[in-house]
Amino acid sequence: MTQYFTHRTLGLLFATAIALGAFEAYAQKTGSKTPTSQEEPSTQILSDTLHYDDVKRESTFTGNVVMTRGLMTLNSDKLVLNEDAEGFQFGVATVAPGKRVFIRQDRPENFEVIEGIGQVGEYNGKDETFDLIGQAVVTRFICGKKFDNVSGQKVRYYQKTDTYEAYSGPDSVNPGGRVRSVAQPRARAEAAVAECKARQGTAPAPAPTR
Template identity: 70%
Template sequence: MIHLPSPHLLRLLLALGLCALVSLAHAQKKPSSTAALVPQEEPSTMILSDTLHFDDTKRESTFSGNVVMTRGFMTMNADNLHLREDAEGFQYGTGTVKPGKRVFIRQVRPEVYEVLEGVGVRAEYNGKTETFDLLGQAVVTRYICGQHFDTVSGERVRYSQKTDIYEAFSGPDSANAGGRVRSIAQPRARADAAVAECKAKEAGLPAPTPKLSPATPATPAAGTRLPPAPVRP
């Protein structure tokens, strides 16, 4: 016999899909005024697990064992996933793993040729504050056109949906030595060049030639005879 989930469970599932989607939407482009008027279709959310326990009275559900949640271009892997909804209707989600493992989140952003990956001992979403946290050995990495570009790591990495800002916090369970925060970012020009290269490949065009800085002379090809240096009087 097939039992359909209650409305509370459906709201919780959709809420978690939303939180995971916004958690790694780093540097997402703002839609144009025309596009903003067009309603966006909600992607479907699918959660696979070995077991599911749902308490309709408490508005809580727990997925256990090899949890895989997929929503649109986002995928999250964890050992356990706990969802709850408060009296005001705000949703909260917590993903955990067994000792020695980390929660994994992957967000593909094909419109800008980006892939965002995040790991942490625990993942938490607060629907009231609209923030998503990766806690314990937290690392978030951005790839553009398959190339590694930016990485931020610490004990906790937080993303705010309201402000579209990342924050990293130090602590004893940081992914870095001494509990410090670490950030590695590539120049914006390099990211733009990688996107332009991907667009050219899709269009079947040759890759654009990088522009040289005025202070950087071009390197002559092998075998090219250089003119003699001027002789000082």
């Protein structure tokens, strides 16, 4: 079973996490001179080891990998970034059994935090898709509280159309391997933001605990 839906806020998480991060990480290793806006945040990747293969045009980060770009963070045990002969970028983030790839995007202007987890994270620059695979869950927090949620065996985001597909399967976190989506009405979300602003002034929302 496949469930189709659209949600702009979740798109910001996926697009930022891999599409931009993968390219910049590769560019840093190869010395690419691709111009970027001064306002764009830099990408930093921390890991225990880094192996770069110039022939394969591939960077492999292993051990406690933390990729940060602006207010986006990705955590995994291994991150492989590469570019094909046509110039398309690809990325795969993996973890040890029992752990989850973790992606977080802070949106303090809206008092929001978007978090995604899965056993594997894959980015395909040619198709412009990002997948969270295996017990995939994406959650939106407003003012530190859980608000919207979608889960399944896989959640796929299409950059070109800003749309999603959530797939059922045996590796779903839900009973019977089903897809589950909980979306609050826009009016309720706006009310939650207004309440948070009134309570905290202009300060950003507190970070939800993992």
